[in-house]
Amino acid sequence: MKKFLFLIVMAIAVVSCKPPEARYPVSQSSGSYIDQSVEKNREMIAQEEDYIKQVMGENTSTEYITSADGFWYYYNNKSLDSLNTETPEFGDIVSFDYSISTIEGEAIYAEGDKPTREYAIDREKLFTGLRQGLKLMKEGETVTFLFPSHKAFGYYGDQERIGSNKPISAKVTLHSIKEEEQSNTETKEQ
Incomplete structure (x- = not known):
């Protein structure tokens, strides 16, 4: 009986020392959802850009400039001062006002x-x-500026007046630029 009990204990010990086996998921995703989402977003962006270009085409009296960052703009008031060549850089403090409307010109803000x-x-x-x-x-x-939705408020909107995936127009007036060093010095003096 001792031999039989010893054999059972040894058999259990041998079986329990087996390395764990990997468990595989019941269903495997191939990433097709992500691919579909990317394609859907590309189509949406292309439609928005086509619509913005259509609106710009209807306004032939305005000279639109295409930005390298994927939006369009025109000057309402351009600086003619040849000495005024400074644009804001990283860290500079700017003071500005802006209003937002639909691409068609209806006021949002x-x-x-x-x-x-x-x-x-x-x-x-x-x-x-x-x-x-x-x-x-x-x-x-x-x-x-004329912004497609991905350059504006995107999928979430602004949680107030601008809805999901809405291209917008923003009229911006830049009042002042304080260079980073200048603004830090003024802060320390105060």
């Missing part, structure tokens, strides 16, 4: 709805298109 804002270039939260657009401006200029 009219002039005066948003207070004058001070913004440290690329150091604070601001929607992508406006952040990139401010870097193109000089003091005293007013520029109207």
Whole structure:
């Protein structure tokens, strides 16, 4: 009986020392959902850009400029001062006003709805298109930007008046640019 009990204990010990086997998922995803989502977003962006180009084509009196960052703009008030060549760079503090409307021109946030804002270039939260657009401006200029939704408020909108995936137009007036070193010195003096 002792031999039989010993054999059972040994058999259990041998069987229990077996290395663990990998468990495989019941269903495997091939990543097709992500591929479909990417394709859907590309189509949506292409449709928005085509629509913006159509609206620009209807307004032949305005000279639109295409930005390297994927949006369009025109000058309402361009600086003619040949000495005024400075545009904001990383860390500079800019003071600006802006209004937002639909691509067709219907006001979403009219002039005066948003207070004058001070913004440290690329150091604070601001929607992508406006952040990139401010870097193109000089003091005293007013520029109207046409942003596809992915450069504006994207899928989530602004949680107030701008809905999901809405292209927008933003009219921006840049009042001042304070260089990073200058703004740091003023802060220390105060």
